[in-house]
Amino acid sequence: xxxxxxxxxxxxxxxxxxxxxTGAGSYPTIEPFRYREEVxxxxxxxxxxxxxxxxxxxDTGLPAHAEAGYLRxxxxxxxxxxxxxxxxxxxxxxxxxxxxxxxLVLRLASVAVARTATAKEVTRVDRTIAVxxxxxxxxxxxxxxxxxxxxxLAAELQRTA
Amino acid sequence: xxxxxxxxxxxxxxxxxxxxxTGAGSYPTIEPFRYREEVxxxxxxxxxxxxxxxxxxxDTGLPAHAEAGYLRxxxxxxxxxxxxxxxxxxxxxxxxxxxxxxxLVLRLASVAVARTATAKEVTRVDRTIAVxxxxxxxxxxxxxxxxxxxxxLAAELQRTA
Numbered sequence: 254x255x256x257x258x259x260x261x262x263x264x265x266x267x268x269x270x271x272x273x274x275t276g277a278g279s280y281p282t283i284e285p286f287r288y289r290e291e292v293x294x295x296x297x298x299x300x301x302x303x304x305x306x307x308x309x310x311x312d313t314g315l316p317a318h319a320e321a322g323y324l325r326x327x328x329x330x331x332x333x334x335x336x337x338x339x340x341x342x343x344x345x346x347x348x349x350x351x352x353x354x355x356x357l358v359l360r361l362a363s364v365a366v367a368r369t370a371t372a373k374e375v376t377r378v379d380r381t382i383a384v385x386x387x388x389x390x391x392x393x394x395x396x397x398x399x400x401x402x403x404x405x406l407a408a409e410l411q412r413t414a
Numbered sequence: 415x416x417x418x419x420x421x422x423x424x425x426x427x428x429x430x431x432x433x434x435x436t437g438a439g440s441y442p443t444i445e446p447f448r449y450r451e452e453v454x455x456x457x458x459x460x461x462x463x464x465x466x467x468x469x470x471x472x473d474t475g476l477p478a479h480a481e482a483g484y485l486r487x488x489x490x491x492x493x494x495x496x497x498x499x500x501x502x503x504x505x506x507x508x509x510x511x512x513x514x515x516x517x518l519v520l521r522l523a524s525v526a527v528a529r530t531a532t533a534k535e536v537t538r539v540d541r542t543i544a545v546x547x548x549x550x551x552x553x554x555x556x557x558x559x560x561x562x563x564x565x566x567l568a569a570e571l572q573r574t575a
Contacts, residue, residue, distance in 0.1 A: 297468070297477040301500040305466075305482065307458070316458040321466065321482040322498035325530065333530040335498040337483035339462040343496050343504030345528050367506050367528040369486065369494040 256298035261326030265302055267356040267384040268294040268324075274389075275311065276408025281400050287311040290408055292389070294324070301325045304336070320344075334361050334380070341372025346380065356384030377402050387412035417459035422487030426463055428517040428545040429455040429485075435550075436472065437569025442561050448472040451569055453550070455485070462486045465497070481505075495522050495541070502533025507541065517545035538563050548573035 258266055272292040279285040288308040295303045305321040322336035322344075330351075336344040348361035363377040377396040382389065389410045396402035419427055433453040440446040449469040456464045466482040483497035483505075491512075497505040507522035524538040538557040543550065550571045557563035 297480070299477055299480075299500065303480065303482065303500070316460055319458070319460075319464065319484075321464065321484075322504075323480075323482075323500035325500055325502055325532075327532050333502055333532065335500070335502055335504050335530060337496040337498040337504065339460065339464070339484035339486055339496070341486055341494055341496055341506075343483075343498065343506060343526075343528055345502075345504055345530050347530060364530065365504075365528045367504055367526045369496060369506050369508060369525065371486075371488050371494065 256296075258296055259298055259300045259326065261300035261328055262296065262302055262324070263326075264330050264350045264352060264357065265294075265324060265326065265332070265359075268302060268359075268382070268389070269296065270294065270412050271414040272389045272410035273413050274408060274410035276308070276406055278406045280395070280397070280403075280405050282398055286317075288317055288408075290410060291413075292410060300327075332359060332361070340375075341369035342375050343367040344375075344378050346378065353383075353385070355386045358383045374398050417457075419457055420459055420461040420487065422461035422489055423457065423463055423485070424487075425491050425511045425513060425518065426455075426485060426487065426493070426520075429463060429520075429543070429550070430457065431455065431573050432575040433550045433571035434574050435569060435571035437469070437567055439567045441556070441558070441564075441566050443559055447478075449478055449569075451571060452574075453571060461488075493520060493522070501536075502530035503536050504528040505536075505539045507539065514544075514546070516547045519544045535559050 290308045292306040302324040307319040308317045325333040334346040345365040346361035351358045359382040361380040375397040382391045393406040395405040451469045453467040463485040468480040469478045486494040495507040506526040509522035512519045520543040522541040536558040540555045543552045554567040556566040
Protein backbone atom coordinates (compact mmCIF):
# COMPACT_ATOMS: atom_id res chain seq x y z
CA UNK A 254 0.00 0.00 0.00
CA UNK A 255 1.64 3.22 -1.15
CA UNK A 256 0.42 5.83 1.28
CA UNK A 257 1.74 9.34 1.73
CA UNK A 258 4.11 10.09 4.59
CA UNK A 259 2.40 11.94 7.45
CA UNK A 260 3.52 15.62 7.68
CA UNK A 261 4.77 15.11 11.26
CA UNK A 262 7.36 12.59 10.03
CA UNK A 263 8.00 14.01 6.55
CA UNK A 264 11.36 15.33 7.78
CA UNK A 265 12.36 11.71 8.54
CA UNK A 266 11.87 10.56 4.92
CA UNK A 267 15.63 9.97 4.36
CA UNK A 268 15.47 7.16 6.97
CA UNK A 269 12.81 5.14 5.11
CA UNK A 270 13.97 1.84 3.69
CA UNK A 271 16.24 -1.04 4.60
CA UNK A 272 19.87 -0.65 5.62
CA UNK A 273 22.66 -3.14 6.20
CA UNK A 274 26.26 -2.91 7.31
CA THR A 275 28.63 -3.46 10.17
CA GLY A 276 29.21 -1.98 13.58
CA ALA A 277 31.50 -2.20 16.57
CA GLY A 278 30.63 -2.31 20.25
CA SER A 279 32.64 -1.76 23.40
CA TYR A 280 32.01 -1.23 27.09
CA PRO A 281 34.22 -1.52 30.17
CA THR A 282 32.44 -4.68 31.33
CA ILE A 283 32.69 -6.68 28.07
CA GLU A 284 35.12 -7.68 25.30
CA PRO A 285 34.93 -5.43 22.22
CA PHE A 286 32.83 -7.03 19.47
CA ARG A 287 31.85 -6.48 15.85
CA TYR A 288 28.46 -7.14 14.35
CA ARG A 289 26.51 -7.18 11.11
CA GLU A 290 23.20 -5.33 11.27
CA GLU A 291 20.04 -4.93 9.26
CA VAL A 292 17.73 -1.99 9.96
CA UNK A 293 14.28 -1.17 8.55
CA UNK A 294 12.30 2.06 8.81
CA UNK A 295 8.73 1.88 7.48
CA UNK A 296 5.49 3.84 7.76
CA UNK A 297 1.74 3.49 7.31
CA UNK A 298 0.71 7.11 6.78
CA UNK A 299 0.51 7.78 10.50
CA UNK A 300 2.67 10.28 12.46
CA UNK A 301 5.37 7.73 13.23
CA UNK A 302 7.93 5.47 11.57
CA UNK A 303 8.18 1.80 12.55
CA UNK A 304 11.78 0.82 13.24
CA UNK A 305 13.37 -2.55 13.75
CA UNK A 306 16.84 -3.96 13.61
CA UNK A 307 18.65 -7.20 14.23
CA UNK A 308 22.34 -7.98 14.47
CA UNK A 309 24.52 -11.06 14.13
CA UNK A 310 28.00 -11.33 15.59
CA UNK A 311 30.75 -11.15 12.98
CA ASP A 312 32.85 -13.77 14.80
CA THR A 313 30.17 -16.47 15.17
CA GLY A 314 27.43 -15.46 12.69
CA LEU A 315 24.89 -16.05 15.44
CA PRO A 316 21.98 -13.69 16.21
CA ALA A 317 23.03 -11.09 18.79
CA HIS A 318 20.87 -8.07 19.57
CA ALA A 319 17.49 -6.99 18.24
CA GLU A 320 15.24 -4.02 18.93
CA ALA A 321 11.89 -2.76 17.68
CA GLY A 322 9.83 0.36 18.17
CA TYR A 323 8.73 3.68 16.79
CA LEU A 324 9.99 7.14 15.91
CA ARG A 325 7.16 9.51 16.65
CA UNK A 326 6.99 12.92 14.99
CA UNK A 327 5.59 15.52 17.32
CA UNK A 328 5.90 18.57 15.08
CA UNK A 329 8.53 21.19 14.28
CA UNK A 330 11.27 18.56 13.71
CA UNK A 331 10.82 17.12 17.21
CA UNK A 332 10.94 13.33 17.52
CA UNK A 333 10.27 10.83 20.27
CA UNK A 334 11.70 7.29 20.26
CA UNK A 335 9.93 4.36 21.96
CA UNK A 336 11.94 1.18 21.73
CA UNK A 337 11.62 -2.35 23.11
CA UNK A 338 14.67 -4.56 23.66
CA UNK A 339 14.51 -8.35 24.13
CA UNK A 340 16.93 -7.86 27.02
CA UNK A 341 13.97 -6.66 29.11
CA UNK A 342 14.55 -2.97 28.53
CA UNK A 343 12.31 -0.25 27.11
CA UNK A 344 14.06 2.90 25.95
CA UNK A 345 12.39 6.29 25.63
CA UNK A 346 14.21 9.26 24.14
CA UNK A 347 13.40 12.65 22.68
CA UNK A 348 15.25 14.88 20.30
CA UNK A 349 15.43 16.92 17.16
CA UNK A 350 16.04 16.37 13.48
CA UNK A 351 18.50 18.62 11.69
CA UNK A 352 18.09 18.62 7.91
CA UNK A 353 21.40 18.52 6.08
CA UNK A 354 22.33 18.87 2.41
CA UNK A 355 22.42 15.10 1.84
CA UNK A 356 20.05 13.87 4.53
CA LEU A 357 19.56 14.44 8.22
CA VAL A 358 21.03 14.21 11.69
CA LEU A 359 18.80 12.99 14.50
CA ARG A 360 20.00 13.48 18.08
CA LEU A 361 18.03 11.59 20.71
CA ALA A 362 18.54 12.08 24.44
CA SER A 363 17.32 9.53 26.95
CA VAL A 364 14.22 10.42 28.97
CA ALA A 365 13.54 7.04 30.58
CA VAL A 366 14.74 3.46 30.64
CA ALA A 367 12.21 0.98 32.06
CA ARG A 368 13.29 -2.55 32.99
CA THR A 369 11.74 -5.90 33.78
CA ALA A 370 12.82 -7.74 36.96
CA THR A 371 15.51 -9.79 35.20
CA ALA A 372 16.95 -7.05 32.94
CA LYS A 373 20.45 -5.61 33.37
CA GLU A 374 20.62 -2.19 34.96
CA VAL A 375 20.63 0.23 32.01
CA THR A 376 19.84 3.78 33.08
CA ARG A 377 20.52 6.02 30.08
CA VAL A 378 20.78 5.57 26.29
CA ASP A 379 21.56 8.46 23.92
CA ARG A 380 21.64 8.03 20.16
CA THR A 381 22.81 10.02 17.15
CA ILE A 382 21.65 8.86 13.72
CA ALA A 383 22.92 10.53 10.55
CA VAL A 384 21.85 9.87 6.97
CA UNK A 385 24.00 11.06 4.07
CA UNK A 386 22.40 9.84 0.87
CA UNK A 387 22.56 6.06 0.93
CA UNK A 388 24.73 5.84 4.04
CA UNK A 389 23.36 5.72 7.57
CA UNK A 390 25.73 6.08 10.53
CA UNK A 391 24.78 5.93 14.17
CA UNK A 392 26.43 6.17 17.54
CA UNK A 393 25.00 5.07 20.84
CA UNK A 394 26.16 5.99 24.34
CA UNK A 395 24.92 4.17 27.42
CA UNK A 396 25.07 4.21 31.20
CA UNK A 397 24.67 0.67 32.52
CA UNK A 398 25.67 -1.78 35.27
CA UNK A 399 27.21 0.93 37.42
CA UNK A 400 29.39 2.41 34.65
CA UNK A 401 29.27 6.08 33.73
CA UNK A 402 27.50 7.20 30.54
CA UNK A 403 29.87 6.49 27.64
CA UNK A 404 30.27 5.32 24.07
CA UNK A 405 28.92 1.80 23.41
CA LEU A 406 28.13 1.31 19.69
CA ALA A 407 28.97 2.80 16.28
CA ALA A 408 27.91 1.46 12.90
CA GLU A 409 27.83 2.38 9.24
CA LEU A 410 25.06 0.97 7.07
CA GLN A 411 24.28 1.17 3.36
CA ARG A 412 20.81 1.44 1.88
CA THR A 413 19.75 -1.90 0.38
CA ALA A 414 16.10 -1.10 -0.41
CA UNK B 415 16.82 -19.93 8.70
CA UNK B 416 15.22 -22.85 10.56
CA UNK B 417 16.73 -22.68 14.03
CA UNK B 418 15.54 -24.53 17.11
CA UNK B 419 13.39 -22.74 19.66
CA UNK B 420 15.33 -21.76 22.78
CA UNK B 421 14.36 -23.91 25.83
CA UNK B 422 13.34 -20.79 27.80
CA UNK B 423 10.59 -20.04 25.25
CA UNK B 424 9.77 -23.62 24.18
CA UNK B 425 6.54 -23.41 26.19
CA UNK B 426 5.49 -20.47 23.95
CA UNK B 427 5.69 -22.55 20.74
CA UNK B 428 1.89 -22.48 20.17
CA UNK B 429 2.13 -18.70 19.65
CA UNK B 430 4.61 -18.90 16.76
CA UNK B 431 3.25 -17.86 13.37
CA UNK B 432 0.95 -15.25 11.90
CA UNK B 433 -2.59 -14.63 13.09
CA UNK B 434 -5.42 -12.49 11.72
CA UNK B 435 -8.93 -11.69 12.84
CA THR B 436 -11.12 -9.06 14.39
CA GLY B 437 -11.43 -7.36 17.74
CA ALA B 438 -13.51 -4.83 19.60
CA GLY B 439 -12.41 -1.95 21.80
CA SER B 440 -14.17 0.19 24.36
CA TYR B 441 -13.30 2.66 27.08
CA PRO B 442 -15.30 5.28 28.97
CA THR B 443 -13.55 8.14 27.16
CA ILE B 444 -14.08 6.92 23.55
CA GLU B 445 -16.71 5.50 21.21
CA PRO B 446 -16.65 1.68 20.96
CA PHE B 447 -14.81 0.52 17.83
CA ARG B 448 -14.04 -2.64 15.90
CA TYR B 449 -10.79 -3.49 14.20
CA ARG B 450 -9.05 -6.02 11.99
CA GLU B 451 -5.70 -7.17 13.29
CA GLU B 452 -2.65 -9.07 12.12
CA VAL B 453 -0.20 -10.48 14.67
CA UNK B 454 3.16 -12.21 14.18
CA UNK B 455 5.26 -14.11 16.71
CA UNK B 456 8.71 -15.15 15.48
CA UNK B 457 12.02 -16.27 16.97
CA UNK B 458 15.73 -16.51 16.15
CA UNK B 459 16.82 -19.28 18.54
CA UNK B 460 17.31 -16.82 21.40
CA UNK B 461 15.36 -16.85 24.70
CA UNK B 462 12.63 -14.54 23.41
CA UNK B 463 9.91 -14.29 20.78
CA UNK B 464 9.60 -11.20 18.62
CA UNK B 465 6.03 -9.93 18.53
CA UNK B 466 4.38 -7.34 16.35
CA UNK B 467 0.86 -6.44 15.40
CA UNK B 468 -1.01 -3.83 13.42
CA UNK B 469 -4.70 -3.05 13.23
CA UNK B 470 -6.98 -1.27 10.79
CA UNK B 471 -10.38 0.12 11.74
CA UNK B 472 -13.28 -1.92 10.40
CA ASP B 473 -15.33 1.22 9.70
CA THR B 474 -12.72 3.14 7.69
CA GLY B 475 -10.14 0.50 6.70
CA LEU B 476 -7.42 2.91 7.82
CA PRO B 477 -4.40 1.92 9.93
CA ALA B 478 -5.20 2.28 13.62
CA HIS B 479 -2.90 0.88 16.30
CA ALA B 480 0.44 -0.92 16.07
CA GLU B 481 2.80 -2.34 18.65
CA ALA B 482 6.10 -4.23 18.60
CA GLY B 483 8.27 -5.91 21.17
CA TYR B 484 9.40 -9.10 22.78
CA LEU B 485 8.20 -11.94 24.97
CA ARG B 486 11.14 -12.97 27.07
CA UNK B 487 11.29 -16.44 28.63
CA UNK B 488 12.94 -16.36 32.04
CA UNK B 489 12.57 -20.02 32.96
CA UNK B 490 9.97 -22.24 34.64
CA UNK B 491 7.12 -20.90 32.44
CA UNK B 492 7.77 -17.31 33.52
CA UNK B 493 7.54 -14.65 30.82
CA UNK B 494 8.30 -10.95 30.58
CA UNK B 495 6.78 -8.64 27.96
CA UNK B 496 8.56 -5.53 26.67
CA UNK B 497 6.45 -3.62 24.21
CA UNK B 498 6.75 -0.31 22.35
CA UNK B 499 3.67 1.61 21.19
CA UNK B 500 3.75 4.39 18.57
CA UNK B 501 1.54 6.37 20.96
CA UNK B 502 4.67 7.13 23.02
CA UNK B 503 4.16 4.34 25.52
CA UNK B 504 6.39 1.45 26.56
CA UNK B 505 4.66 -1.39 28.35
CA UNK B 506 6.41 -3.87 30.65
CA UNK B 507 4.59 -6.85 32.10
CA UNK B 508 5.42 -10.15 33.73
CA UNK B 509 3.46 -13.36 34.08
CA UNK B 510 3.16 -17.06 33.66
CA UNK B 511 2.28 -19.52 30.92
CA UNK B 512 -0.22 -22.26 31.68
CA UNK B 513 -0.05 -25.17 29.24
CA UNK B 514 -3.50 -26.42 28.23
CA UNK B 515 -4.65 -29.45 26.25
CA UNK B 516 -4.90 -27.48 23.00
CA UNK B 517 -2.40 -24.70 23.58
CA LEU B 518 -1.63 -22.23 26.34
CA VAL B 519 -2.88 -19.37 28.45
CA LEU B 520 -0.51 -16.50 29.15
CA ARG B 521 -1.44 -14.03 31.89
CA LEU B 522 0.62 -10.85 31.97
CA ALA B 523 0.38 -8.28 34.75
CA SER B 524 1.69 -4.75 34.29
CA VAL B 525 4.93 -3.88 36.05
CA ALA B 526 5.62 -0.50 34.44
CA VAL B 527 4.33 1.87 31.80
CA ALA B 528 6.86 4.47 30.64
CA ARG B 529 5.74 7.47 28.58
CA THR B 530 7.22 10.17 26.40
CA ALA B 531 6.31 13.81 27.07
CA THR B 532 3.44 13.86 24.57
CA ALA B 533 1.93 10.42 25.33
CA LYS B 534 -1.47 9.94 26.94
CA GLU B 535 -1.44 9.00 30.60
CA VAL B 536 -1.56 5.19 30.58
CA THR B 537 -0.59 3.72 33.95
CA ARG B 538 -1.38 -0.01 33.80
CA VAL B 539 -1.91 -2.63 31.07
CA ASP B 540 -2.77 -6.27 31.85
CA ARG B 541 -3.11 -8.91 29.11
CA THR B 542 -4.42 -12.45 28.83
CA ILE B 543 -3.53 -14.38 25.67
CA ALA B 544 -4.96 -17.84 25.02
CA VAL B 545 -4.16 -20.21 22.16
CA UNK B 546 -6.44 -23.14 21.40
CA UNK B 547 -5.10 -24.90 18.32
CA UNK B 548 -5.39 -22.43 15.46
CA UNK B 549 -7.33 -19.80 17.41
CA UNK B 550 -5.74 -17.04 19.46
CA UNK B 551 -7.88 -14.93 21.77
CA UNK B 552 -6.72 -12.06 23.90
CA UNK B 553 -8.12 -9.58 26.34
CA UNK B 554 -6.51 -6.37 27.49
CA UNK B 555 -7.41 -4.23 30.49
CA UNK B 556 -6.01 -0.75 30.97
CA UNK B 557 -5.91 2.14 33.42
CA UNK B 558 -5.55 5.41 31.50
CA UNK B 559 -6.43 9.11 31.41
CA UNK B 560 -7.75 9.09 35.00
CA UNK B 561 -10.07 6.08 34.51
CA UNK B 562 -9.88 3.04 36.75
CA UNK B 563 -8.29 -0.19 35.46
CA UNK B 564 -10.86 -1.90 33.23
CA UNK B 565 -11.53 -3.90 30.07
CA UNK B 566 -10.36 -2.20 26.86
CA LEU B 567 -9.82 -4.77 24.07
CA ALA B 568 -10.85 -8.31 23.11
CA ALA B 569 -10.06 -10.10 19.87
CA GLU B 570 -10.20 -13.53 18.26
CA LEU B 571 -7.61 -14.37 15.60
CA GLN B 572 -7.08 -17.38 13.36
CA ARG B 573 -3.71 -18.80 12.39
CA THR B 574 -2.86 -17.85 8.81
CA ALA B 575 0.75 -19.11 8.68
